[in-house]
Amino acid sequence: MKIRPVILIPFLWLALFFLVPLTIVVRLAFSESAQARPPYRPAFAWAEGWPVWLEKAKSLSLGNFEAMLEETLYIDALLSSAGLAANGTALVLLIAYPLAYAIARAPRDRRVLLLTLVVVPFWTSFLIRIYAWIALLKPEGLINYALKSFGLIDAPLPLFGNHLAIVIGIAYSYLPFMVLPLYATLEKLDWSLEEAARDLGATRLRAFWRVTFPQTLRGLIVGILLVFVPALGEFIIPDLLGGSDTLMIGKVMWSEFFGNRDWPMAAALAMLLLCLLAIPLVILRMLEDRRETA
Amino acid sequence: MGTQGVTGRPPLVSIEHVSQSFGSVRAVEDVSLTICEGEFFALLGPSGSGKTSLMRMIAGFGEPDRGRILLAGEDVTRVPPHKRPVNMMFQNYALFPHLNVFENVAFGLREEGVPKPERSARVDEALRLVQMQSYAARRTQALSGGQKQRVALARAIVKRPKLLLLDEPLAALDRRLREETQEELKHLQKSLGIAFLVVTHDQDEAMMMADRIAVMSAGRVLQIGTPADLYERPVSRAVARFIGDANVIEPEIRAHLDGRALVAVDGTPFEIATGSVRDFAIGVRPEKIRVLEPYVSVPGSVTLDASVEQRLYRGDVTELRVRTAHHVWRAAILNASRRTGFMPEPGERIRIAFAPDDAMVLPE
Numbered sequence: 200m201k202i203r204p205v206i207l208i209p210f211l212w213l214a215l216f217f218l219v220p221l222t223i224v225v226r227l228a229f230s231e232s233a234q235a236r237p238p239y240r241p242a243f244a245w246a247e248g249w250p251v252w253l254e255k256a257k258s259l260s261l262g263n264f265e266a267m268l269e270e271t272l273y274i275d276a277l278l279s280s281a282g283l284a285a286n287g288t289a290l291v292l293l294i295a296y297p298l299a300y301a302i303a304r305a306p307r308d309r310r311v312l313l314l315t316l317v318v319v320p321f322w323t324s325f326l327i328r329i330y331a332w333i334a335l336l337k338p339e340g341l342i343n344y345a346l347k348s349f350g351l352i353d354a355p356l357p358l359f360g361n362h363l364a365i366v367i368g369i370a371y372s373y374l375p376f377m378v379l380p381l382y383a384t385l386e387k388l389d390w391s392l393e394e395a396a397r398d399l400g401a402t403r404l405r406a407f408w409r410v411t412f413p414q415t416l417r418g419l420i421v422g423i424l425l426v427f428v429p430a431l432g433e434f435i436i437p438d439l440l441g442g443s444d445t446l447m448i449g450k451v452m453w454s455e456f457f458g459n460r461d462w463p464m465a466a467a468l469a470m471l472l473l474c475l476l477a478i479p480l481v482i483l484r485m486l487e488d489r490r491e492t493a
Numbered sequence: 494m495g496t497q498g499v500t501g502r503p504p505l506v507s508i509e510h511v512s513q514s515f516g517s518v519r520a521v522e523d524v525s526l527t528i529c530e531g532e533f534f535a536l537l538g539p540s541g542s543g544k545t546s547l548m549r550m551i552a553g554f555g556e557p558d559r560g561r562i563l564l565a566g567e568d569v570t571r572v573p574p575h576k577r578p579v580n581m582m583f584q585n586y587a588l589f590p591h592l593n594v595f596e597n598v599a600f601g602l603r604e605e606g607v608p609k610p611e612r613s614a615r616v617d618e619a620l621r622l623v624q625m626q627s628y629a630a631r632r633t634q635a636l637s638g639g640q641k642q643r644v645a646l647a648r649a650i651v652k653r654p655k656l657l658l659l660d661e662p663l664a665a666l667d668r669r670l671r672e673e674t675q676e677e678l679k680h681l682q683k684s685l686g687i688a689f690l691v692v693t694h695d696q697d698e699a700m701m702m703a704d705r706i707a708v709m710s711a712g713r714v715l716q717i718g719t720p721a722d723l724y725e726r727p728v729s730r731a732v733a734r735f736i737g738d739a740n741v742i743e744p745e746i747r748a749h750l751d752g753r754a755l756v757a758v759d760g761t762p763f764e765i766a767t768g769s770v771r772d773f774a775i776g777v778r779p780e781k782i783r784v785l786e787p788y789v790s791v792p793g794s795v796t797l798d799a800s801v802e803q804r805l806y807r808g809d810v811t812e813l814r815v816r817t818a819h820h821v822w823r824a825a826i827l828n829a830s831r832r833t834g835f836m837p838e839p840g841e842r843i844r845i846a847f848a849p850d851d852a853m854v855l856p857e
Contacts, residue, residue, distance in 0.1 A: 396600065396604075
């Protein structure tokens with residue numbers, strides 16, 4: 200098989216901006232932190248060459264990974280991140296599914312406009328939009344002010360500086376990542392199938408649940424991955440909306456790297472996260488293989 | 494006319510003055526008809542004639558703007574589709590892609606809450622009726638068009654509806670399979686005793702299968718009758734043209750007397766029975782026209798001088814396009830009679846003749 204030069208471009212891109220940084224992170228993760236500049240004692244020196252690297256690999260320092268398991272902070276941060284990302288993903292799903300469904304069933308000429316409206320907010324800087332949420336959610340913010348003005352509440356609701364704020368932030372920020380794959384799946388569906396189900400005795404809701412929903416599982420899983428994976432490592436949303444006591448793995452990594460200047464620890468955490476996130480992707484891959492052979 | 498059912502059978506569906514519009518488009522206009530129990534009924538018309546809209550209203554998809562629909566004496570005009578004792582076979586079959594053949598057929602029974610052992614027995618029975626029992630575990634995507642059609646049919650009959658709706662049931666099949674399936678459908682309908690309502694644009698299909706046909710055009714029913722009624726006694730120019738492609742000629746009407754009229758075509762006068770109708774066209778079937786050598790005349794027939802414009806060989810017949818003084822006609826010569834008969838070439842001068850009794854009076 201002849202490989203065309205055009206195909207080389209993405210490969211080169213991946214090699215340059217994924218493999219090389221990954222190698223640097225792996226090397227960092229197995230190094231020890233030190234009072235130096237840069238602040239670590241490298242496990243491998245670039246100049247040593249292959250034979251020495253192989254020799255060294257046999258007696259690698261796993262200190263950072265051992266520390267990670269001993270120190271509950273990291274595990275707690277990981278669990279709490281997973282919880283927040285899961286709640287955020289669930290909220291995204293609750294909003295995105297009806298939205299994608301409505302857009303897919305809108306008249307053809309209106310669908311592009313509606314999809315554009317979903318994406319339009321993302322033309323503004325992410326940071327600015329998260330700052331705007333501070334103005335909405337804080338105790339003297341717009342939402343609490345409006346609720347108070349209408350006399351619905353006496354004291355401001357605790358919307359800001361807690362887990363709820365992070366979940367809202369995630370739901371807001373990642374909405375299009377769920378809407379788009381769901382829309383792509385729903386848009387291809389044959390609506391006469393729902394009619395056939397209703398003709399055979401199913402109510403509208405049952406027809407949706409037994410006929411439409413099972414056919415959108417693929418888009419649903421893709422959407423969940425697209426939201427959950429980046430939300431798990433999210434740093435800006437917990438940092439700006441979450442307040443000081445929220446523990447998310449992205450924030451912990453940030454403080455290891457910039458606060459403690461423990462680069463190897465931060466790198467080891469990044470690797471752990473990467474491995475954990477690879478698990479759902481592998482499962483999805485396996486499910487798809489099974490579906491194709493079925 | 495035609496709203497009464499076939500004698501001896503009680504009416505199953507009564508459609509009473511039903512109209513439906515989509516925006517400014519009037520899809521169905523003041524349609525009334527009755528389908529009897531156990532009857533094979535066809536809605537025949539070109540696309541856009543409103544036949545599909547009418548069928549969908551019977552299934553419960555889309556409500557009429559005016560009029561009402563009765564099913565077994567009960568007003569179902571506003572009843573949602575899942576509560577109607579009617580099932581439909583969709584044009585594209587609408588099989589559920591995530592379910593296998595068995596699960597597709599079992600779908601309706603599961604919704605109905607039929608217990609599992611009975612459900613499975615009834616699915617097997619339905620699949621056996623359409624000769625698909627060995628495909629129960631197959632995925633629907635792996636089936637051929639004809640097999641999909643059978644599964645869709647099994648899925649629609651398994652709930653034992655009072656009325657089965659079939660939307661262009663044979664349109665997606667190739668010709669040979671279509672003819673076979675026509676006979677099978679007819680046979681199945683008779684053995685199940687369920688009333689069938691078929692929507693089709695194909696007049697041969699409707700004529701072959703249906704007990705009665707409603708011819709539709711532009712949202713209206715033009716005529717309802719048995720295939721023979723429609724072919725031999727069409728009431729309108731449109732029906733005469735649509736069913737069997739008659740020559741529709743506007744004659745010169747000279748006089749009326751005692752239910753008969755004196756008319757002339759190309760100046761040749763003849764008398765026909767018209768009843769009370771005063772304004773009409775005449776329709777002559779291509780096979781009722783005799784093609785003669787010039788100067789031959791047939792006593793008692795209307796004989797016209799003509800010239801052949803075109804000759805089309807169609808296997809069983811040869812079709813001629815001929816021109817007389819003021820009209821263009823289509824005449825069909827049976828190829829079986831070719832050896833003895835006369836077969837003119839294009840450009841040749843000939844004569845055509847038809848019996849006055851073969852001229853159908855078309856009031857509309």
